[in-house]
Amino acid sequence: MTTAKPLPVPDERSAGYWEAAARGELALPRCAACKHFTMPPTMVCPACGTTTPRFTYEVVDGAGTICSWTVVRDAFLPGFQDDLPYMLVDVELDAERGIRMIGRLVDGSAAMLRIGDRVAVTFDTIADGLAVPSFVLTSA
Amino acid sequence: MNARNRFAARNRVAIAGYAQSPIVRHADRPLGAIAVDVARAAIADAGLRVDDVDGFTTGALLPTAGGQAAVDGVSVVTSNWLAEALGVNPRFCSGFQGYGQIPGSVGLAVNAIASGAADVVVLHRALHNPPRGRYHANPMTHASGYAQWTAPQGFWGPLSMIALPYNEYLQRYGATRESMAHVVAEARANGARIPWSYWYQRPLTIDEYLDARLISDPVCMYDCDIPVDGVAAFVFTTAERARALPHPPVYVAGFAQGHPMRHRLPQHWPLDDIMDVGRETSERLWAHSGLSVRDIDVPQLYDGFSPLVWFWLEALGFCPTGEAHAFVEDGGISVERGGLPVLSGGGALGNGRMHGVPQMLECYLQLSRRAGDRQLASASTGLACHSSPHFGGAVVYTAEPL
Numbered sequence: 058m059t060t061a062k063p064l065p066v067p068d069e070r071s072a073g074y075w076e077a078a079a080r081g082e083l084a085l086p087r088c089a090a091c092k093h094f095t096m097p098p099t100m101v102c103p104a105c106g107t108t109t110p111r112f113t114y115e116v117v118d119g120a121g122t123i124c125s126w127t128v129v130r131d132a133f134l135p136g137f138q139d140d141l142p143y144m145l146v147d148v149e150l151d152a153e154r155g156i157r158m159i160g161r162l163v164d165g166s167a168a169m170l171r172i173g174d175r176v177a178v179t180f181d182t183i184a185d186g187l188a189v190p191s192f193v194l195t196s197a
Numbered sequence: 198m199n200a201r202n203r204f205a206a207r208n209r210v211a212i213a214g215y216a217q218s219p220i221v222r223h224a225d226r227p228l229g230a231i232a233v234d235v236a237r238a239a240i241a242d243a244g245l246r247v248d249d250v251d252g253f254t255t256g257a258l259l260p261t262a263g264g265q266a267a268v269d270g271v272s273v274v275t276s277n278w279l280a281e282a283l284g285v286n287p288r289f290c291s292g293f294q295g296y297g298q299i300p301g302s303v304g305l306a307v308n309a310i311a312s313g314a315a316d317v318v319v320l321h322r323a324l325h326n327p328p329r330g331r332y333h334a335n336p337m338t339h340a341s342g343y344a345q346w347t348a349p350q351g352f353w354g355p356l357s358m359i360a361l362p363y364n365e366y367l368q369r370y371g372a373t374r375e376s377m378a379h380v381v382a383e384a385r386a387n388g389a390r391i392p393w394s395y396w397y398q399r400p401l402t403i404d405e406y407l408d409a410r411l412i413s414d415p416v417c418m419y420d421c422d423i424p425v426d427g428v429a430a431f432v433f434t435t436a437e438r439a440r441a442l443p444h445p446p447v448y449v450a451g452f453a454q455g456h457p458m459r460h461r462l463p464q465h466w467p468l469d470d471i472m473d474v475g476r477e478t479s480e481r482l483w484a485h486s487g488l489s490v491r492d493i494d495v496p497q498l499y500d501g502f503s504p505l506v507w508f509w510l511e512a513l514g515f516c517p518t519g520e521a522h523a524f525v526e527d528g529g530i531s532v533e534r535g536g537l538p539v540l541s542g543g544g545a546l547g548n549g550r551m552h553g554v555p556q557m558l559e560c561y562l563q564l565s566r567r568a569g570d571r572q573l574a575s576a577s578t579g580l581a582c583h584s585s586p587h588f589g590g591a592v593v594y595t596a597e598p599l
Contacts, residue, residue, distance in 0.1 A: 061338065062349060062351075063337045063338060063339060063340040063344070063348045063349055064338065064339050064340065064349070065339075065340050065341075065345040065348075065349045066339050066340060066341035066345060067345070068341065068342070068345075071345060095460060096346075096460075096462065097343070097346045097462060099460060103459070103460035124365060124467065125361045125362065125364045125365035125368065125467075125468075126361070126364060127357050127360035127361055127364055127413045127414055127415075127416075128411070128413070128414035129351060129357060129413050130410075130411055130412055130413065130414070131356070131412045131413070132334075132351075133262065133331075133333050133334050133335060133353045133354045133356075134334075134335055134337065134348055134351065134353050135336060135337070135338065137351045140351070143351060145350070145351065145352050145357060145361075147361045147365070147465070147467065155459070157461070157462075157465065157467060158462070159347060159350065159352045159361070159462060159465060160350045160352075161350050161351060167414060171368070172365070172368045172369065183349065189349040189350050190350070191350060
């Protein structure tokens, strides 16, 4: 039997993110006061400082640019042993400058990657109603 | 240089003595018992008695991602625990909560003495290697809170954390692992000369480094300091009192800390985040201490992960941004080739995971001229870093009041 990967536990602040992910969409929290995106959502908006950011989740197209990557060869969490080695990419999203996410790169190899390569978001369904964002290359 | 930012307590507080346990993979005694012995030895080394101590400080973090419990006296040792075990009811007892535990707790000790809150402060650091399982392996089945943003996609622990900015540096500046091999070999060559080091008499060759197993590319096992059990303690007091004690005092000229300025995912350290805050930290350090990078004889850079040596070299101004890798390859940090002795104390890579202690200890030993056959000829000023430039800090020490 395959060991399960850690399941994300949505909470009051993150529920909108995981609901969108389950639909195959990337939704980012946007502050009601200053309209800036923030990842991850937090109790004080890092952009404007409001303590009542009332984040709303807005669907973005999930395209972005690779800033760095690593090839993971040792599993530190349950469920990843059979995936080794796997690649993680550090991606700046087009949605807003400076907003970066880290996810699996599900295609390509480290040898062919360059900083600035373009990616699109995709989703890996890991349980009923739970999908985790990852990335695929869109540039040649 | 802005005199308004000059450290008002400069020259007023000094280190008077120290002690350190052997650095081993797993001690055969409880961490708290070792800490008590080391604290007593440090107090005696300073020419003082336990009754003279009225202050304690530390940074007691257990630095693993494995979810192990922090049990006081067992896997961590807080100042309160140590004071109680020594039978002291201190006037001042504190713990630094952030990263860069050594510069952070040095700041607390110095401020306490300079303000008169305490006369003699024991600063200790106790590091523990949990007995079973892998250090950073975490058995979580559910990722809640901050972990939900990284664990489900397999981003976990400090190895991938440092791998991303390390690779970002390699790609941006055309650097290579061959260059990093010189950092690690230098730390291990110096650590191999230090009898208390876990790596005593065990240097590492460039080829051994390059053949090592990769864990999270480009990070290989030798880029990481090895988890250990070990305790160190330093005794701080007023400069005036220190001058009457047996060993030459080592004065604190200033310190600075960095804090991340951009909101990120847990353990997400983009290279620009590290360097932007690092340069600010550096500017504050030089303004605070009244010294410049060219004034430092014994610069001890933090190397818990090897890329941090490059980052500190550039953040502090020892070489221009993007050039640390070439600086290192050209012998810039090689003691043998007459470079800066930034790893002369072996660092964390050459001693074991003592979290900023090797850097502080080397400054103390060199500036008090207690380094024995490792004594550097020129050792009037020192600098000891800890953690990353954007999360940690640095302290400037001098052998004479400025």
